[in-house]
Every structure is written in C-alpha cells, then in structure tokens.
Amino acid sequence: MKIVHIDELPVQSRQPRGREGKSVKTSIIMQGDSSRLDNFNFRILYDEVGDIYSPRHHHNFCQFYYMLEGDYDFGQTGHAKQGWLVYVPEGAFYGPQSGTPHTRIAVQFGGPSGSGFLDARQHTQAFEELKQLGVFEKGIFKRNADVPGRRNQDSYEAIWEHVRQRPIGYPEPQYPNPIFMNPAGFPWEPVDGSAGTDQKVLGILSSAHLKVASYRLQPGATFGASGRGMYIVLSGTGSVAGNAYRKLSTVYLEDGEEATFTAPELTEMVQFGLPTLDRISTEPPAPQVEEPSENTYATA
Amino acid sequence: MDVVVAREVTTQAQDQGADSSLRPGGVLRQMLLNDNAADGLSFKFFRSRYQPGEKAFTSPRHHHAFQQLRWTESGQINYGPGQYINAREMAYFPRAAYYGPQVKDTGVGLLLQLGFHGEHQYGGVWANVRDEAIKRLKETGTFAEGVYVDNDPDTGERRERDSGQALYEEQYATLTGKRFVVPQEGYDTPILLHPQAFEYYQAAPGLEIKNLGCFFDHPGPNADIRLSVVRLSSGAAYHFGLDRAQIAWTTDAGLRIEDRTYPELTYLYSPRGEKAEISAESTAEVFVVEFPRLD
Numbered sequence: 001m002k003i004v005h006i007d008e009l010p011v012q013s014r015q016p017r018g019r020e021g022k023s024v025k026t027s028i029i030m031q032g033d034s035s036r037l038d039n040f041n042f043r044i045l046y047d048e049v050g051d052i053y054s055p056r057h058h059h060n061f062c063q064f065y066y067m068l069e070g071d072y073d074f075g076q077t078g079h080a081k082q083g084w085l086v087y088v089p090e091g092a093f094y095g096p097q098s099g100t101p102h103t104r105i106a107v108q109f110g111g112p113s114g115s116g117f118l119d120a121r122q123h124t125q126a127f128e129e130l131k132q133l134g135v136f137e138k139g140i141f142k143r144n145a146d147v148p149g150r151r152n153q154d155s156y157e158a159i160w161e162h163v164r165q166r167p168i169g170y171p172e173p174q175y176p177n178p179i180f181m182n183p184a185g186f187p188w189e190p191v192d193g194s195a196g197t198d199q200k201v202l203g204i205l206s207s208a209h210l211k212v213a214s215y216r217l218q219p220g221a222t223f224g225a226s227g228r229g230m231y232i233v234l235s236g237t238g239s240v241a242g243n244a245y246r247k248l249s250t251v252y253l254e255d256g257e258e259a260t261f262t263a264p265e266l267t268e269m270v271q272f273g274l275p276t277l278d279r280i281s282t283e284p285p286a287p288q289v290e291e292p293s294e295n296t297y298a299t300a
Numbered sequence: 301m302d303v304v305v306a307r308e309v310t311t312q313a314q315d316q317g318a319d320s321s322l323r324p325g326g327v328l329r330q331m332l333l334n335d336n337a338a339d340g341l342s343f344k345f346f347r348s349r350y351q352p353g354e355k356a357f358t359s360p361r362h363h364h365a366f367q368q369l370r371w372t373e374s375g376q377i378n379y380g381p382g383q384y385i386n387a388r389e390m391a392y393f394p395r396a397a398y399y400g401p402q403v404k405d406t407g408v409g410l411l412l413q414l415g416f417h418g419e420h421q422y423g424g425v426w427a428n429v430r431d432e433a434i435k436r437l438k439e440t441g442t443f444a445e446g447v448y449v450d451n452d453p454d455t456g457e458r459r460e461r462d463s464g465q466a467l468y469e470e471q472y473a474t475l476t477g478k479r480f481v482v483p484q485e486g487y488d489t490p491i492l493l494h495p496q497a498f499e500y501y502q503a504a505p506g507l508e509i510k511n512l513g514c515f516f517d518h519p520g521p522n523a524d525i526r527l528s529v530v531r532l533s534s535g536a537a538y539h540f541g542l543d544r545a546q547i548a549w550t551t552d553a554g555l556r557i558e559d560r561t562y563p564e565l566t567y568l569y570s571p572r573g574e575k576a577e578i579s580a581e582s583t584a585e586v587f588v589v590e591f592p593r594l595d
Contacts (some may be wrong), residue, residue: 076382078488091497112499172497174512177489185396185486189519201524202486204514207498281499 001241001259004029006044006248023049029250030230032109034119037280040109041120042230042250044068052099055139057154060170060285062111063088064212064272066232070102078180080104085181085212085270087205090115091173091285107230107272112208113171114281118163126162167287174206183214183270196221196263208275215271217263228255229273236267301540301576303557304332306347306565314357322434322463323446326355327404333569336424337545341591343414344422345547345567348404350377356405359446361398362462365482366415367517367525368393369589373551373565375407379490385409390587391492392527395419395517396485412547414525416518416594418472418480426471433470441466486517495529495587506536518592526590532580538588539577540570545591554581 009027025046032040047070056075065072065086072080077094080086082102088094090111110117118126127136134143141158143149160168181202188198196218203212210229217223217236225231225240231251238245241259245251245267253259255276261267314327327348334344350357361380370377370391376384379402385391387407393399395415413420437443441450448466452459461469465482472480493512500508512527522544530538530548540546546569553564556579570576572593578586 084488172494174494174497176492176494179491180488182484182486182488185484186516187519189521189523192521200519201516203516204524206513207511209511 001254001257002030002252003240003243003245004250004252005246006250007246009044011046023047023051028120029105030252031119032117034117034122036277037110037114037116037282038228038275038277039117039119040107040274041117042105042107042252044103044105044248046103047099048101050099050101052097053138054095054097055154056093056095057139057156058091058093058170058173059088059108059156060090060111060113060115060160060168061117062090062109062206062210062275064107066105066270066272068103068105071100072102072104073098073100074178077178080180081182083183085183085202085272087175087179087181087203087210087212089173089175089178089206091171092176092178094178105232107274109274110280111171112174112206112275112280114284115169115171116284118160122163123159126159130158130162169285169287171285179203179205181212186214188216191215191223194221194223197223204273206275208279209273210275211271211273213271215267215269217261217267219263219265221263221267223261223263224258225251225253225261225271226258227273228253228257228276229271231261232270232272234268234270236263236265236269238263238265238267301557301571301574302333302569303562304567305563306330306332306567307563309347311349315355322443322467323357323359325357325404326351327357332410332567333547334423335545335569335571336422337571339572340416340594341414341545341572342416342420342422342424342426343412343547343591344420345410345412345569347373347408347410347567349408350375350404350406352405356403358403359400359464360460360462361400362465363396363398363482363485364393364413364415364465365395365418365468365480366413366420367395367592368414369410369412369525369527371410371549371587373408373410377407377409378403378405383490383492385492388496389492389494390512390527391490392513392515392525393490394485394487394515396482397487397489398485399490410549412589414591416592418476421468421471425475429471429474430467433467433474436474437466437470487515491515493527498529500529500531504536506533507531507538518594520592520594522593522595525592528588528590530586530588532578532584532586534580534582537577537579538586540575542573542575544593545572546570547589547591548578548586550584550586552580552584555579555584555586556581 186200309330469480498510508531514524
C-alpha cells in the first residue's frame with residue numbers, strides 16, 4: 001500500500017510536451033513500474049486559465065478522470081462536470097478537448113490490450129529528442145523536411161514510436177466512447193459487513209473488470225478496501241492502515257493488498273480500479289494498416 | 301424457460317398496431333419475450349426490421365425511467381445524430397440518460413426494455429389502463445411525429461413531450477395516483493459496446509465467456525445489469541442460475557435445450573428461480589443478459 005497526500009506535493013508548471021495549455025500545473029501523485037504492462041501515472045492537473053487544448057485523438061492506454069473543480073469539454077464525445085468520473089477506454093477516439101478553468105485527477109494506465117503505458121521520464125526524454133527532428137504544434141508533431149517518417153503525426157504517437165522504436169498499434173476499443181458517470185445520479189447502498197459504510201458502484205468496466213465506486217463512511221465506521229486501484233479521499237479525516245488521511249489523501253493498493261479505513265468523522269472517497277496482470281493480454285495490438293475511421297465512433 | 305424462434309413469431313407492422321398513434325413509422329416487429337415478474341421486474345424483448353422513407357421510425361431527443369439494451373443483427377441502426385449500432389454490436393441505454401433524436405430506417409435489431417415497479421410499463425396491469433390513458437391524452441392534446449403536445453394546466457402554455465413519456469406519465473398517474481418521475485441519470489449517455497473487441501476466456505472445457513461490463517442503475521449488490529457473450533463448443537454446457545432472470549439469444553443454428561435442437565435466431569428467457577442448461581451441436585455464440593435484482 002502507498003499513501004500520498006496531494007497537499008504535500010510540489011506543484012510544477014507542466015511541460016507541454018506536444019499539447020497546448022502552457023498554464024497547466026500538475027503534481028505527480030504516484031507512478032507505477034514502467035517495466036510492467038500495468039504501469040500507471042496518477043496525477044492532479046490544475047488548469048487555472050482554461051487554455052488546454054487537444055485535437056480529437058485516441059490512445060493505446062486507458063484513463064480515469066475525476067473532476068475536482070470545474071468542467072472539461074470532450075467535444076463531440078461529451079462534457080465532464082464537477083464531481084463526475086470519466087472512463088476513457090484504450091483505443092476510443094475523444095475530443096477535441098478544451099478547458100474552462102478546472103482541476104482534475106487523472107490516472108493513465110496500461111489497459112487490457114497489453115499496450116502498456118510510457119512513464120513521464122520516457123515521455124519527456126523522447127519529447128526533447130524529437131524537438132531536434134521537428135516541431136510540436138497543437139498536438140501534432142511536424143517532422144522536418146529532411147527527416148524520414150510521416151510529415152505530420154499525433155504528438156503522442158510520435159513520442160511512443162520514438163521510445164518503443166516500432167509502429168504504434170491501437171486496440172479496437174471495447175467501448176468506443178468515453179463513459180461519463182455522475183455519482184449524484186446513483187443511490188447509496190450499504191456495504192455488507194461494514195456498518196456505517198455506504199457505496200455507489202458506478203460500474204465494472206471492460207474485460208479487465210475495472211471497478212468504479214464512491215464510498216461514504218459515517219463517523220465511527222471502518223471499511224476494508226481491497227483490489228488493485230486508487231482510493232481518493234474527497235472529504236474527512238481518519239486513518240488507513242496506521243496512516244492519517246485527510247482531504248485529497250490518495251491510497252494505492254496492489255493486487256492482493258487490503259487496507260482498513262477508520263473514519264472518526266464523515267468521509268467520502270472515490271475508487272478507480274486498475275487491471276491486474278492476469279487480465280492484460282500479452283499480445284499487444286498490431287499496427288494498423290489503415291487509419292481507423294473515427295467517424296464511426298462519433299457521439300454527436 | 302421460455303424459448304422462441306424468429307421464424308415462428310408473428311410479425312406486426314407498427315403502423316397497424318397499438319403504437320401507431322404514438323410513434324411514427326412502419327417498423328416490422330416481432331414480440332419475442334416479455335414478463336411482469338413477481339419481484340417487480342417488467343420487460344419486453346422484440347425484434348425489429350426498420351423500414352426506409354416514410355415508414356422510418358423516428359423519435360425526438362428524450363429519455364426513459366427504464367433501461368434498454370439494443371443489439372443490431374444486420375445493417376446499422378441509428379440512435380442519434382451520427383450515432384449507429386453496427387451489426388453484432390450493442391448499446392446499453394442507462395436509466396434516464398437522454399438520447400436522440402433518432403431515425404431508424406434500416407437494419408434489423410433486438411431491443412430489450414426493462415424496469416421495476418412502473419419504470420417500465422408493458423402488459424399486466426398497465427395494459428388495463430393503456431387505452432384509457434391514450435383516450436385522456438387525446439382529449440387534452442395531440443400526438444404528432446412522436447411528440448405529444450398539450451397546454452400546461454397550470455400556466456396554459458403550450459408544451460411538448462415525447463409521446464411515449466407522456467403515455468407513461470398518464471398510465472402511472474391513473475394506476476397509482478402519483479406523479480411519474482424519471483430519476484436523475486447516473487450515466488450521461490448511451491454506452492456503445494464492441495463485443496468483438498473483447499477476448500474470450502475459457503471458463504470450462506468447451507465453454508468460453510466474454511464479460512462485457514456491469515452497469516449499476518439501481519442500488520444493491522445484485523442490482524447491476526450484466527452483459528456477456530458465451531461461446532459453446534460441442535459437448536459443453538452453460539447453466540442459467542436460479543438467482544437472476546436472464547435473456548439470451550444466438551444467430552447460430554444448433555442450440556440444444558431440453559433435448560431439442562433449435563435453428564438460427566433462437567431467443568430464450570430463464571426466469572428468476574428457475575435453472576436451465578443450454579448446449580450446442582457444434583459451435584454457438586450466445587449473447588447473455590443477466591437482469592438486475594433489487595433485493
């Protein structure tokens with residue numbers, strides 16, 4: 001188990017690394033193991049001005065968002081509001097994204113297709129190296145005329161291929177659009193065997209059985225958390241496995257780990273489930289011969 | 301267990317049926333299965349062949365208090381601007397999530413609607429008040445192009461409602477004396493699924509399963525709707541348990557149930573409290589929906 005308190009983390013101006021939004025600040029909360037297919041990056045992003053922009057695109061990894069403050073527009077694929085959770089499946093096209101000022105927590109992770117996830121160090125190093133070979137503009141990497149390869153390429157794809165040294169492949173999305181979940185629309189239900197604890201299970205998603213849930217612990221309640229994933233405390237103070245928690249404390253549990261939350265006061269938190277290795281394919285998707293037809297997946 | 305086969309089920313044109321005054325279109329429909337179960341579950345499951353031109357099914361942007369699952373057998377079926385369910389793909393329509401306007405003018409597909417305690421109103425006690433409710437609605441307003449138009453009794457202002465929604469509200473008020481309320485949506489939009497993008501895992505020799513997702517529109521440990529695909533090889537069996545009602549269907553010939561072999565396009569309903577077993581003569585892919593349980 002790992003616990004990190006977001007309010008103790010240094011806030012950095014985020015290197016744009018190919019996307020617009022120079023005013024975005026971020027704190028890395030936790031990172032996984034880049035040698036594993038279930039690698040992840042868990043961070044908080046502060047878009048104080050609302051100038052972030054990403055073109056319509058897709059990734060070969062999965063994402064969860066929790067909107068702490070403000071809204072975040074996903075273009076024709078939807079609009080996330082404060083308090084909502086969003087699951088972006090690997091391979092699903094989404095955006096273009098543009099922000100009004102907002103703060104969101106994001107988990108990016110290797111999904112069931114086995115494509116894995118690049119960590120920030122790999123990403124940044126490749127970004128710097130690619131700047132010698134072209135320019136990044138509005139999410140597109142434009143190669144210099146004398147550099148072999150595609151003239152214009154999605155910036156993340158260019159970075160991924162530079163790191164892996166092979167063409168990128170995208171899984172066919174299991175769900176072709178992001179899923180937007182508003183916890184306010186789900187009723188509370190008691191958790192069996194955990195008096196004083198209520199939950200809202202928002203979904204069990206994908207072939208990796210990713211559990212998404214909200215929890216509410218009444219004063220005096222204890223709650224046994226288990227399963228690989230993140231728990232983010234939204235309000236309240238208490239203890240978990242001998243550590244104090246408070247608002248925006250985050251707890252990571254590895255597969256097979258358990259931790260008991262003890263709440264002397266009302267506590268609310270959300271859970272993002274992460275895949276276990278036995279639910280991740282060991283045969284990553286092959287590179288596409290043709291560009292996929294993103295219009296097929298449009299959601300208006 | 302109830303089992304029906306598409307070629308043995310009567311087809312009715314929508315514009316000659318009871319819905320003709322509510323929704324425009326000449327959809328060719330086969331009512332496959334339906335029930336009003338003791339635990340409050342109400343569902344209907346039907347197969348539709350959509351028609352082009354003036355016989356297209358259209359509806360305005362709207363939402364329901366019930367849940368839906370749509371699966372396209374052939375072609376592609378529209379459910380909103382630029383939104384289609386392609387062949388052998390499905391979409392889950394969460395309770396209260398808005399969708400449309402839709403124009404269904406091509407393709408063949410299955411539609412499952414389900415709800416509890418008046419969220420879904422079909423047959424049973426609802427059939428008893430349907431004609432009365434439609435009559436009353438027509439006395440105070442008009443149905444046109446899937447929209448019911450009347451004047452707000454309090455303000456006198458003109459108002460428009462989805463015609464199906466207006467009927468639900470009227471039937472519910474007639475039967476219960478209470479106002480029908482569609483709850484706040486938990487999922488914002490319909491969820492499109494690509495079953496072909498999921499890998500099978502072997503659950504037993506000759507039995508493979510894809511778990512497509514569990515969606516929770518009701519509270520409770522068994523209140524999720526569970527979607528999966530089962531692939532049976534010869535000699536293997538899949539068991540429908542006692543604890544949940546389930547719907548299943550296949551496009552493959554050779555499904556075996558209780559010593560009978562069924563042809564392509566077979567549909568089955570295993571009510572809660574009953575056990576059932578299916579097997580296959582050769583290989584059969586079966587789509588399975590496990591209904592929510594509220595207790």
